[in-house]
Amino acid sequence: MKKLLRNRESLLVMIIAIMIAGFATRAPGFAAPGNLANIFNDTSILIILALGQMTVILTKSIDLSVAANLAFTGMAVAMTNAAYPDVPLALLIVMAIGIGAFLGAINGYLIWALQIPPIVVTLGTLTIYRGMAFVLSGGGWVNAHQMTQSFLNAPRLPVLGLPILSWVAIIIVVGAWFVMTRLPFGRAAYASGGNPTAAVYAGIDTGKTRFFAFMLSGALAGLCGYLWVSRYAVAYVDVAIGFELDTVAACVIGGISIAGGVGSVAGALLGALFLGIIKNALPVIGISPFAQMAISGVVIVLAVVFNARAERKVGRIILRDRAAPEVSP
């Protein structure tokens, strides 16, 4: 199984390399390190959100509220910054992560304590959180001139040749890798998605694991709320609308099984990069940006077909899930 996963990620790396080479023949300079660094920076937010989404999907759930969470948190910190320019940036970032984690915890609590299916809960909170962003702002915009310079500039500051935004993404990728492979929480997340019944027998509280996965996803969405608002220098209600599906798409392309339990941090990272490269390449090679949506649709469907083939040989389930018997066609 490990070998299979490794194959999958190396395959994605190869596809991405071929893509970059292909685009470079059409547009010289596309493969230049500077341009690639730009693309990475541009994709940073998607990478961070995809890692949160991955944690949730691993536990056999889905979080459709990430983009709404991002919009609410972004609006909250932008308005705080506009109203009280003296509040230090560090506090605002802590506030963003805190609000995000709280909104994520609401999702997690409803799923853990009341056992409402995750898709229903996050479908509901998706509309509630975005509606709350409207209530908070009264439908208004927070524009660049209302925000402080340090608030806007922090993610752009170059450190060792890369903007801080890129470094944040790198740190979170490394952090997520550590959590998912080296800490009990990561193991529990894989187990509760892979085979919940076996996980319970092994002494894992699957409900609690799910709760923390949603809280983590929420916290990362909150952080991205600040990053998004400062990067695009504007906050309004419809920020990042529909972005939750991009995060799911990145995970699916990265080989994270929607049925839970299968996937890796590298996969989510590569899936997000794949989407980011396509998005950045289209205008460069002269394809209308309107084609991007259809292309990512085709890619998602192909990725799902490919995943299904790979998953079929994963292994034998010895302890079947009694609540939902495994259907073997």
Add this chain to the structure above:
Amino acid sequence: MNEAVSTKRVIPDRLGNRTSRLLASWEVLLFGVAVLIFIFNALASPYFLNAWNLSDATFNFTEKAMIAFAMAMLVISGEIDLSVAAIIALASTAMGAAAQIGIGTPGLVAIGLGVGLGCGAVNGLLVSGLRLPSIVVTIGTMSLFRGISYIVLGDQAYGKYPESFAFFGQGYVAWVLSFEFVLFGVLAVLFAILLHATNFGRQVFVIGNNEFAARFSGIPVERVKFILFLLTGLMSGVAAVCLTSRLGSTRPSIAQGWELEVVTMVVLGGVSILGGAGTIGGVVIAAFVMGLVTFGLGLLNVPGIVMSIFVGLLLIITIAVPIIVRRIREMR
């Protein structure tokens, strides 16, 4: 999640009498909510109790409800289709393109329904043919279908529809009864019969409850699912005809976000998102509840996005309350 190991299943000797079972059913509860909202609206705004206003209000939900009927059956069978709104966009774009080259109303309707069926067939083939999880497949086809609309239209719009085409979304059959509302009623009855009074409907329930057992009972699981996806695509096509006719124009962003509203309607109607349970009657009442909430709040000048908070809360609360009540009962 401890239930996974030791579920305490109490099977009662008797099911209680008919009336008390009926009173405790989801549909009756939801109907009560609808009546309460109706009374509240009537008290809150003097413009509410007006036949024409109420008739206008039905446009808020008829198109979504048409899709919700088919979606309910799909969800009962254990699948989901998130591409319905994108199918509307694609069908509407196809109709718009056809209208530009002078195709008449019957041709436009045929194209709208045909595109719907075609998209449903694509979803059905991917899910039942290749046995892929429907939630990710339809997230993919959702981008694909709407993406094609964007490729065709970009930031443009189609607007030149024949005059007779306006009937589907703007015409009235008799007095305040709009064509859409009558169609909604007819479809509700047809779907209720299909789900609750035919062999096919029974098979849908069996698949949703236990797909494994369904296979062993000789039910053609894949074929039933394929038909359900076709049906959902077709109903999206019908909704596309109505919506395009009502708006009189097509943009690629048409019906954006409707997939979530349709799913909300289905779940609010008491259909289990895990499959295996639900009624068309419940979905009909849920459609009225959502329509009444948006209309009533609209009369009170509440902006659309704030209404969506109420819809979201309604969704979570209506599902959470019965669970909490059951918990409290079990504790006793």
